[in-house]
Every structure is written in structure tokens, then in C-alpha cells.
Amino acid sequence: MASDQLLQYLFSGLTHGSIYALVGVGFTIIYAVTSIINFAQGEFVMLGGMLSFFLFASMGVPLPMAVILAIIVAAVVGALLYLLAIRSARQASVVSLIIITIGASIFIRGIAAEVWGVDAVRPPAFTGTTSWLVAGAYIQPQAVWLIGITLVLTLLLHLFFNFTMMGKALKACAINRSAAGMVGIDARAMALTAFVMAGALGAIGGTVMSPLTSITYGMGAMIGLKGFVAASIGGFKSPVAAVIGGLTLGIVEAMAVAIGWGPFSSAYKDAIALIVLLAILLLRAGQLAAQERPS
Amino acid sequence: MRKVLLVMLPALLALAMVIPALGCASEEMWDEESYVIGAIFSTTGAFSNLGVPERNTVMMMRDQINANGGINDRPLEIVFYNDESETSRCATLATRLIEQDKVLAIVGPSATGPTLGIKDIVTQAEIPLISCAAHKGIITPIEESYWVFKTPQNDQDAIHEIYSYLEAEGITKIALLTDTSGFGASGRGYLISEADLFGLTIVEDETFSTGDPSMEAQVTKIRGSDAQAVVSWATDKESAQVARDMKAQDMTIPLFCSHGVANRAFLESAGDAANGVMFPAGKLLVCDQLPDTDPQKEVLVTYRDAYEALHGTGSSSTFGGHAYDALMMIIMALERLGDDMDGKSLAEARQMLRDEIEKTENFAGTGGIFTMSPTDHLGMAPDPFVMIKVVEGEWTWYQY
Amino acid sequence: MMNVERLQRFNWRPVAIGFLLVLLLLMPFNWFMGQYTTLLVFIGLHTMVTVGLCLLLGYTGQVSLGQAAFYGLGAYFSAVLSKTYGVNPWLAMIIGAIATGTFAYVIAYPIFRLKGNYLAMATLGLGIIMYVLFRQMAQYTGGPDGMGGIPQLAIGSFVFDTPFKRYYLVWFFCLSILLLSQNIVNSRTGRALRAIHGSEAASASLGINVAQFKMKIFVLAAVYASLAGSLFVHHLSFVNPQPFGFLGSVMIVVMAVVGGLASIWGAIFGAAMVRILSDELLLRFGELDIVIYGLILMLVMIFTPEGLFVRLKSYYRRWQTGRLGEVEL
Known part of the structure; x- marks a missing residue:
């Protein structure tokens, strides 16, 4: 394989990987703080993309404002999801919570189809659509935005969790909720924060991604699943791990296309992501069993 | 308790063997006050881009027809269902249309999977189905497709x-x-x-x-x-x-x-x-560019203008056209049948409607010109397609 | 007052089960609920899959988000063997059940080293991998378009060729499975399983082979699902991958949870509630149906996390013991 082609696959993998990473980070933050797998995570991405398009195209809001508004609305939806659905279900088991978030995702998707219709939409790119040629491989400006924003956010999240009071409080909740409670950390406030952050991160992914990929009301399901795999590869431990998981997944998928032989081909690339997930889960089985908190 | 149940189970099975003869459908009449047609489209899910224009088209046609006095002075009633692009859901809905809503015929579904999934159901229930999905397997082999028609090109x-x-x-x-x-x-x-x-x-x-x-x-x-x-x-x-x-x-x-x-x-x-x-x-997208001699031009322009008047410029698509063709064939068959169906049972009425649909001849629809026959349940004249090229963001008829 | 007490003390359970059986027997008749036969067949099929998951969830505390894969395996074994290779449909069904059970047995060992959310993830992954295989192995499975013309089940010259006949076939299997499960629950194994749900360490120290019990239940649930899948394809004479994807698995979990995790008979209730809701009630709402479905899903889980059926049963118990008015803890 020529090196320029390899680089092209790498670009493609990083672009997709960044999307998966942002969704995966949302999964990770919520899971770490609350032990809930939020299956509505993909819907935040959809909301981000859809809202930014319709604010811009139908309501004439300038694009940067539309993007910021979309992220805020998604964060509010995240907060509402926690306050109205999750917090009300106090004694719910793992399964019940999973179903609540699945119910929420179906609900949000249905509302989106009703309000915005079922056609794909595409907000304009932030800065032009003409590809740049880098060492023989093409990359679109919007893809650079996407990868760049993902990396910047990763750095910010890392700093936030390790060097701010609030970040440390969240981390404390993730490590031991009851102990965190004893030192005066309000677990509920932390859970709310986690949902707001996850909503905003998903929407950031959606607004930056949709000029590149277009977006439909139903796209959250697939993206959510990939983000979930990314978070699993990262072990649901830290945002940085989830980003690495996402980028790995993106690159593995692109390479599956590149190899294009038998099971390693575009036809089976969705399965490959999940085989990677299974392999990682099983290899880590012993370690994970020790981590799992009693529900 | 367990013993009682264990005795009851074989009894249940034995009953199941004996009873079927009693369970057969009784002679039911069709509702002669109005023509009730079922419609299953995928208005959400993977095929919603097909299902939505199809549903809109059928709604529009129903309103137009009823505003003009209906068919044979009877109103046209449509029972709409959304199969959510899911085959097993489509199967439930088809059965519901047949058994509960007692429709005369079914239009749809939008996609191939759901259509193939209900092919046996409509065949067993003996009710005509005109599918809006493209796959050739819907109407072949013809021996297994007695009750099934379709309108999209192969x-x-x-x-x-x-x-x-x-x-x-x-x-x-x-x-x-x-x-x-x-x-x-x-x-x-x-x-x-x-x-x-x-x-x-x-x-x-x-x-x-x-x-x-x-x-x-x-x-x-x-x-x-x-x-x-x-x-x-x-x-x-x-x-x-x-x-x-x-x-x-x-x-x-x-x-x-x-x-x-x-x-x-x-x-x-x-x-x-x-x-x-x-x-x-199909020629819909470039209907303005067709010569006036084209037999489809009139129907295409009329359909597009009517649809776009309701749903906005540029909203019409060939998918809605497939539903137009399907429902139109049923309407024309009902018109030809006139009062012949009166006094017949529901099963007989469905049979008559099926036979009449199969007699569709030289019908200029949006997808092509249809002439159904017992051996061809698409019956489309050759060359229903035009090659379209996108030039400066517009559909252009590309003749080569 | 005396009368109420007598009513309360009376054991209503056999009456309820008898009533249910008579109802089941008569429902598909045209003069009763004949127009709902297809719906009732689907309820029966889903009950079969749900019971397996109920056992797994209720008696091991573990969730599988990939149960539809086993349902699909049974379906495809029956479809491919009976259609493509001309194998007798009953034999195909048995081969399917054995193969699915074996597959479940093989994967059970590595997968049950995981627990809780991680087990859920692993089964979810497994389910989707199977779904991709159903879709991609088009030369055998017919790909996403699926395959039709699958032969009917028959006993001698008696062919199960109408929904009416298949209704009794499906419910025969369904009730047999329910009874079998009931026996398992009330057996030594069942008590062991409940012990596991209570505390794994405690049950292990009592000499119960925890891992083996979990695997047994997992295999049993897979076989139930496989049988249901076989009946499903012979019912529709058609199979495609769609019912066996992630949402298919989710639907089964929802049915199990609505029915109550630890309740065998709740499985019928759960399957019936979900199917009636989505196939009958929500149809009146047109396109808003999925919005309302999502909303109901959330509300049911928020207000009765232990399952609707279990909640109703607990009301009944409290009525029986005369404590209905008391505040729930």
C-alpha cells in the first residue's frame, strides 16, 4: 500500500474516530459518576446536528450562534433526562435504568422526526469545503475542525478532572460514591453535572460532524452504538481512555476497508468493532469483575 | 395442580386438531357504503424517505377523489398504518387490515423486506396487494404471486x-x-x-x-x-x-x-x-423536459403540480409516484367494476378486484405504462427509465 | 366482613390459571377474538423468548442484551435447513435448538466471567455480531432482503397452514416451556439460583456450583429462544435479519422487565402488554406512536422498576393479607 493511501485511511479513521470519541467520552463520564449506561447518548449528537441546521437554515441564526445554542439546548436535554427520568427512578436496577435511557432515546428520536421530518440535512461547513492535500492525502477543513476540537476537548477534560475542584469531586464520585458523600460531595449534583457534560459533548460532536456527514433524525442510534464501543474499549475509566478507544475504533474500521480480504472487509467492519470490544472485555474479565460495584 | 395442567395440555393439542374446521371464516359481506382500502407505508425508520411521500400521495388522492364525489358515488376510505420499516410489524398490520379493517385491497408496503414478509399472508388471506417496492422477487415466480402486484420498475x-x-x-x-x-x-x-x-x-x-x-x-x-x-x-x-x-x-x-x-x-x-x-x-423528475407527445407527460405534470402545491416546490419524488400508480390502478379497477361488486361477499369482492387489476391495460402512470396480465404483475412497457444527470444542481434528461 | 375474609383466604391461583387456559383455548375463534389471532401468535412466540430471559434475569441477576441473536439462530437454522436443504421442518427445528444450545454453552464459559453492565455489553456485542452475520452471509441467509417460501410444519397430513392452527401449535410449545420453567424454579436448582441472586459467595460456600447453574440457565434460555425462532419463521414463511437486531433484543428485555424479573408467568403478561401496546393501542396515534412508546417505557420503569406484573401481584398479596391500605415501603 502506498504511503499516501495509508495516510488517507488514517485521516478517515481519525475523522470517524473523533466522532466516536466524543460520544464515548459522554458515555464514560455518565457511567463513571452514576454507573448508568446512557443509551440516549447518540441522540445528543443528533440533536446537536439537527438543531444547528434548523436554527441556521430556518430561523436565520448566524452559524456560530446556532452551534452554541444547539450545544446549550442539548445540555439542557441532558439535565432534563437526569432530573425527570433518572432521578425519579430511585430504586431501579441496572436493567431498568438501561431501559429508561433506551425509552428516552426512542422518545427524543420520535420528537425529532415529528418536528424536523425524516430527510437528511447538512449544515454548512465552518470554513469552506475545498480539501487540502497533505503529503498526497486529502483532508477537508471540517475534518480538521473535528479532529482539532476533539483533541482540545480531551486536553481540557483532562485538566478539568485533575486540576479543578469540581473535576476532582466528580472523580471522587466515580471512585467511591459513599466515601465521596462522607466528605461532603453531593452525589446528585455530580450526576446532574455528568449528564449536562455528556449532553454538551455529544452535541459538540453533532454540530462539528454534521457538515461533514449530514444528519438524520435516526442517526443517533448507530453513532451511539459506536461511541459505546469506544467507551468500552477505553474501559469506561477516563475521558482520555475513551478518546483513545474512539480513535482506535475509527482507525480499525478504516483499516478493515483497506485490507479488504474475507472477514476483514467493509462488509464486516461493524462486526469487527464489536469483536474488538468482546476481546477486550474478555481479556480484562478478571480485572473488571473486581471493579464492578454491587448494584 | 401440575397434574391438571399436564392433562389439559394434550387435550388442548387434540382439540387443536379437531377444531380447525369450525374456525373457518364465515361468509362476510363487504361494506358497500364506501370503498375501504388499506395502506401500509414506512413513514419512520430506514425507509421513511420512501414511505413519507407515499403516504402523502395517497392522502392527497383520497381527498381529491372524495371532493369530486368519490368512486361510483361512494367515498374512498383509506386505513393508514406505519410499519416503521419493520417486517414483523408489517405482518401484524397486514393481518389487521385483512381481518379487522376488512379492506378490499392493500397498497404498499414501501420496501422489499416488508413486502416479501407479507406475501404469504396476503396470498393465504386472498386479498390483492399492490406493493410500492422494487424487488423483482415480489412478483416472481408468478405462480406464487397470484395476489401480488407492484408498480416500481425492476x-x-x-x-x-x-x-x-x-x-x-x-x-x-x-x-x-x-x-x-x-x-x-x-x-x-x-x-x-x-x-x-x-x-x-x-x-x-x-x-x-x-x-x-x-x-x-x-x-x-x-x-x-x-x-x-x-x-x-x-x-x-x-x-x-x-x-x-x-x-x-x-x-x-x-x-x-x-x-x-x-x-x-x-x-x-x-x-x-x-x-x-x-x-x-422514472420520468417524473424531468417531466417538463419531455416532449408533449410523451403519453406520460400529462399525468406526470399533473401529479407533480398537485403534490408540490401541498408540500412545497421540489418536494415531489418518484417514490410518491409509485403509490400514485398503485392506488390509481385500484381506483380504475373499482370504476370499471361499477356496481358489479354489490351483494357479493368480502372474499368475492376481493377476488373480483384482483381480477380487474390484472386487466389494467395501457395505463399511463408516473413510473411507466402498465399493462398487467396473468403472467406479468408489473406489466411495464419497455424503457420506463430515462438517464438523469445532475447539471448545476438541477435534474437534466441526459439523452445519448 | 366474614365474606371478605373468606374471599381473601381462598386460593385464587388455580382459578386464575384455569381461567387463563380457557381463555387461551377459545381466543382464536372468530366469534371471540379471531381477528387478533396473529397478534396472539406473536405474543406466544415472544413469551417463549421472554421466559428464558426472565429465568436468567430473575434467578441469576444477569441481563443479556443479545437474546434476539438466539431467536434469530433458531429462525435461520429452520429456514435454511428446511427451505434450502429440504430437511424435515421438525428435524430442522431440533437441529436448530441443539446447535443454538451448543453455541450458547460454548460462549457461556468466557462470557460469564463478566457481570452486570459488562456482561450486558458483551451480550450486546455478541447479538450485533450475529445480526451482521445474518445480513452478510447472503448466500445462505438471503441477506437483508431475507428468504421466503419456507415450508409449513405438519404432523402427517395435517399441515399448520393457517394462523388459527399455528396459534395452538405455538401456545402448546409456549405453555410446555412455562411449565418446564415452573418446575425448574420450584426444584432444587431453582432454590440454588435464587440463592445465587441473593449472594453468590454465600451460595458457593454452601456447595452450589454457581458458574454451572448460570451456564445451564443461559443455555436453556437460548434453546427457548431458538424454538420460538423456528416457530416464527414457519408462521411467517419468511425470515429476514431485522427482528434479530439490537432493538429486537431490547424489546425482549422490556417484556421481561414489564413482566417482572423473577416471575415465570409474568412473561406472558410482559409479552402481551408490549405487543398489545405497540400493535394495537399506539396505532391510533399515527406517527406519534414511537414518541408515546418511548414515554410509556420510561414511565413504567420509573414508577414500577420491579415490573408491572410483580407490582400487581404484590397488591393482590396485600389484599389477601388485608393490608391493602398500608403504605408501601
Whole structure:
């Protein structure tokens, strides 16, 4: 394989990987703080993309404002999801919570189809659509935005969790909720924060991604699943791990296309992501069993 | 308690053996006050881009007809269901239309999977079905398709249209890029099996899933091959993405798409990457460019104007047209039958309607000109397609 | 007052079960609920899959988000063997059940080293991998378009060729499975399983082979699902991958949870509630149906996390013991 082609696959993998990473980070933050797998995570991405398009195209809001508004609305939806659905279900088991978030995702998707219709939409790119040629491989400006924003956010999240009071409080909740409670950390406030952050991160992914990929009301399901795999590869431990998981997944998928032989081909690339997930889960089985908190 | 149950179970089974004769449908009359037709479309889910215009079309036709006094002075009633693009749900809904709503015929479903899923149900229940899905297996083999008709052109014919153009252009090496959904996968099957007939070699055969963010990697793979053209089989959103990804990597070889892209959403989503894309489609998109002598021109322009008056300029699509053709054939059959169905049982009425649909002759619909026969339940005159090329963001009839 | 007490003390359970059986026997008749026969067949099929998951969830505390894969395996074994290779449909069904059970047995060992959310993830992954295989192995499975013309089940010259006949066939299997499960629950194994749910360490120290019990239940649930899948394809004479994807698995979990995790008979209730809701009640709402479906899903889980059926049963118990008015803890 020529090196320029390899680089092209790498670009493609990083672009997709960044999307998966942002969704995966949302999964990770919520899971770490609350032990809930939020299956509505993909819907935040959809909301981000859809809202930014319709604010811009139908309501004439300038694009940067539309993007910021979309992220805020998604964060509010995240907060509402926690306050109205999750917090009300106090004694719910793992399964019940999973179903609540699945119910929420179906609900949000249905509302989106009703309000915005079922056609794909595409907000304009932030800065032009003409590809740049880098060492023989093409990359679109919007893809650079996407990868760049993902990396910047990763750095910010890392700093936030390790060097701010609030970040440390969240981390404390993730490590031991009851102990965190004893030192005066309000677990509920932390859970709310986690949902707001996850909503905003998903929407950031959606607004930056949709000029590149277009977006439909139903796209959250697939993206959510990939983000979930990314978070699993990262072990649901830290945002940085989830980003690495996402980028790995993106690159593995692109390479599956590149190899294009038998099971390693575009036809089976969705399965490959999940085989990677299974392999990682099983290899880590012993370690994970020790981590799992009693529900 | 357990013993009682254990005794009851074999008894239950024995009863099941004896009872069936008693369970047969009694002679039921059809509702002669109005014509009740069922409609199943995928207005949400994977095939919603087909189902929504189909449902809108059928609603519009119902309102028009009832505003003009109905059929044979009786109102047309439509019972709408949404199968959510799911086969087993479609099966439940079809049974419901047959058993509870007691419809005379069913229009739809939108997609191949659901249609094949209810083929046996409608055959067993003996009720006419006119599907809006393209797969040839819907109406073949004809012995198993006595009750089933369809209006969209065969996938295979669309592929022949593209391949004969490629052959004429002297292209011999092509790359395939198809969706793993039902539509893309059955297209891929034909694309592979028909290639030899036109002297084409498939040098790359890539697929993607509905909902993938982009097809960049697959396009890169094709760029590295010596393909002279790309044939992509998918619906609007994914095809638009393929066009954009090819443009982003500065690829200059031509892109051919399926008739699945024949709607406004494709143009909007692909933007200027759509320019140069070619695909075979029904004549609806370019109906203004047809000569006045074309027998379909009048119906096409009328349908498009009526639809767009309700749903906005550029909103009409060939998919809605398939539903138009399907319902129109039923309406015409009912008109021809006149009062003949009065006093008949529901089963007899369905049989008469089926037989009358099969007598459809020279009906100029939106998809083509239909002449049904006992051996052909599509009955479309040859060359229903035109080659369409996108030029400066507009559909253009490409004559070669 | 005396009368109420007598009513309360009376054991209503056999009456309820008897009533249910008579109802089941008569429902598909045209003069009763004949128009709902297809719906009732689907309820029966889903009950079969749900019971397996109820056992797994209720008696091991573990969730599988990939149960539809086993349902699909049974379906495809029956479809491919009976249609493509001309194998007798009953034999195909048995082969399917054995193969699915074996597959479940093989994967059970590595997968049950995981627990809780991680087990859910692993089964979810497994389910989707199977779904991709159903879709991609088109030369055998017919791909996403599926395959039709699958032969009917028959006993001698008696062919199960109408929904009416298949209704009794499906419910025969369904009730047999329910009874079998009931026996398992009330057996030594069942008590062991409940012990596991209570505390794994405690049950292990009592000499119960925890891992083996979990695996047994997992295999049993897979076999139930496989049988249901076989009946499903012979009912529709058609199979495609769609019912066996992630949402298919989710639907089964929802049915199990609505029915109550630890309740065998709740499985019928759960399957019936979900199917009636989505196939009958929500149809009146047109396109808003999925919005309302999502909303109901959330509300049911928020307000009765232990399952609707279990909640109703607990009301009944409290009525029986005369404590209905008391505040729930």
C-alpha cells in the first residue's frame, strides 16, 4: 500500500474516530459518576446536528450562534433526562435504568422526526469545503475542525478532572460514591453535572460532524452504538481512555476497508468493532469483575 | 395442580386438531357504503424517505377523489398504518387490515423486506396487494404471486440502463459501492450478476452500513484501483455522502447512482458534489423536459403540480409516484367494476378486484405504462427509465 | 366482613390459571377474538423468548442484551435447513435448538466471567455480531432482503397452514416451556439460583456450583429462544435479519422487565402488554406512536422498576393479607 493511501485511511479513521470519541467520552463520564449506561447518548449528537441546521437554515441564526445554542439546548436535554427520568427512578436496577435511557432515546428520536421530518440535512461547513492535500492525502477543513476540537476537548477534560475542584469531586464520585458523600460531595449534583457534560459533548460532536456527514433524525442510534464501543474499549475509566478507544475504533474500521480480504472487509467492519470490544472485555474479565460495584 | 395442567395440555393439542374446521371464516359481506382500502407505508425508520411521500400521495388522492364525489358515488376510505420499516410489524398490520379493517385491497408496503414478509399472508388471506417496492422477487415466480402486484420498475432494469450506457461509453472496469441494507444488497447482487453481459469487470466491491458517518475509506480504496466508473447503490442520504467523499478526494471518474436518489433531499445533501452524478429514474423528475407527445407527460405534470402545491416546490419524488400508480390502478379497477361488486361477499369482492387489476391495460402512470396480465404483475412497457444527470444542481434528461 | 375474609383466604391461583387456559383455548375463534389471532401468535412466540430471559434475569441477576441473536439462530437454522436443504421442518427445528444450545454453552464459559453492565455489553456485542452475520452471509441467509417460501410444519397430513392452527401449535410449545420453567424454579436448582441472586459467595460456600447453574440457565434460555425462532419463521414463511437486531433484543428485555424479573408467568403478561401496546393501542396515534412508546417505557420503569406484573401481584398479596391500605415501603 502506498504511503499516501495509508495516510488517507488514517485521516478517515481519525475523522470517524473523533466522532466516536466524543460520544464515548459522554458515555464514560455518565457511567463513571452514576454507573448508568446512557443509551440516549447518540441522540445528543443528533440533536446537536439537527438543531444547528434548523436554527441556521430556518430561523436565520448566524452559524456560530446556532452551534452554541444547539450545544446549550442539548445540555439542557441532558439535565432534563437526569432530573425527570433518572432521578425519579430511585430504586431501579441496572436493567431498568438501561431501559429508561433506551425509552428516552426512542422518545427524543420520535420528537425529532415529528418536528424536523425524516430527510437528511447538512449544515454548512465552518470554513469552506475545498480539501487540502497533505503529503498526497486529502483532508477537508471540517475534518480538521473535528479532529482539532476533539483533541482540545480531551486536553481540557483532562485538566478539568485533575486540576479543578469540581473535576476532582466528580472523580471522587466515580471512585467511591459513599466515601465521596462522607466528605461532603453531593452525589446528585455530580450526576446532574455528568449528564449536562455528556449532553454538551455529544452535541459538540453533532454540530462539528454534521457538515461533514449530514444528519438524520435516526442517526443517533448507530453513532451511539459506536461511541459505546469506544467507551468500552477505553474501559469506561477516563475521558482520555475513551478518546483513545474512539480513535482506535475509527482507525480499525478504516483499516478493515483497506485490507479488504474475507472477514476483514467493509462488509464486516461493524462486526469487527464489536469483536474488538468482546476481546477486550474478555481479556480484562478478571480485572473488571473486581471493579464492578454491587448494584 | 401440575397434574391438571399436564392433562389439559394434550387435550388442548387434540382439540387443536379437531377444531380447525369450525374456525373457518364465515361468509362476510363487504361494506358497500364506501370503498375501504388499506395502506401500509414506512413513514419512520430506514425507509421513511420512501414511505413519507407515499403516504402523502395517497392522502392527497383520497381527498381529491372524495371532493369530486368519490368512486361510483361512494367515498374512498383509506386505513393508514406505519410499519416503521419493520417486517414483523408489517405482518401484524397486514393481518389487521385483512381481518379487522376488512379492506378490499392493500397498497404498499414501501420496501422489499416488508413486502416479501407479507406475501404469504396476503396470498393465504386472498386479498390483492399492490406493493410500492422494487424487488423483482415480489412478483416472481408468478405462480406464487397470484395476489401480488407492484408498480416500481425492476431494480434489474435500472441496472441494465446504467450498464448499457457504460458499454456504449467504452468503459470496462467499474467499482461498486453499495449499502448493506436490503435495497443496496439486492442491487449489489444484480450489479455483480449482470456485469458480464455488458463486458464489465468489477475491480472493487465495497459496502457500507446505513448510518456510517462517511464512506471516505471505501472511496480511498476505489481511488487506488483502476476503476473507470463508480456505481453506488443506496438511497439518497448515503449516495449524497458518496458523491461528497469522492469530491473531497478529487476523484474525477463518473459516479452512477440508483433510482433511490431521485428526490430533493439528495440534491440538498450532496450540494455541488451532486453535479455530474448520473442515474436512471422514472420520468417524473424531468417531466417538463419531455416532449408533449410523451403519453406520460400529462399525468406526470399533473401529479407533480398537485403534490408540490401541498408540500412545497421540489418536494415531489418518484417514490410518491409509485403509490400514485398503485392506488390509481385500484381506483380504475373499482370504476370499471361499477356496481358489479354489490351483494357479493368480502372474499368475492376481493377476488373480483384482483381480477380487474390484472386487466389494467395501457395505463399511463408516473413510473411507466402498465399493462398487467396473468403472467406479468408489473406489466411495464419497455424503457420506463430515462438517464438523469445532475447539471448545476438541477435534474437534466441526459439523452445519448 | 366474614365474606371478605373468606374471599381473601381462598386460593385464587388455580382459578386464575384455569381461567387463563380457557381463555387461551377459545381466543382464536372468530366469534371471540379471531381477528387478533396473529397478534396472539406473536405474543406466544415472544413469551417463549421472554421466559428464558426472565429465568436468567430473575434467578441469576444477569441481563443479556443479545437474546434476539438466539431467536434469530433458531429462525435461520429452520429456514435454511428446511427451505434450502429440504430437511424435515421438525428435524430442522431440533437441529436448530441443539446447535443454538451448543453455541450458547460454548460462549457461556468466557462470557460469564463478566457481570452486570459488562456482561450486558458483551451480550450486546455478541447479538450485533450475529445480526451482521445474518445480513452478510447472503448466500445462505438471503441477506437483508431475507428468504421466503419456507415450508409449513405438519404432523402427517395435517399441515399448520393457517394462523388459527399455528396459534395452538405455538401456545402448546409456549405453555410446555412455562411449565418446564415452573418446575425448574420450584426444584432444587431453582432454590440454588435464587440463592445465587441473593449472594453468590454465600451460595458457593454452601456447595452450589454457581458458574454451572448460570451456564445451564443461559443455555436453556437460548434453546427457548431458538424454538420460538423456528416457530416464527414457519408462521411467517419468511425470515429476514431485522427482528434479530439490537432493538429486537431490547424489546425482549422490556417484556421481561414489564413482566417482572423473577416471575415465570409474568412473561406472558410482559409479552402481551408490549405487543398489545405497540400493535394495537399506539396505532391510533399515527406517527406519534414511537414518541408515546418511548414515554410509556420510561414511565413504567420509573414508577414500577420491579415490573408491572410483580407490582400487581404484590397488591393482590396485600389484599389477601388485608393490608391493602398500608403504605408501601
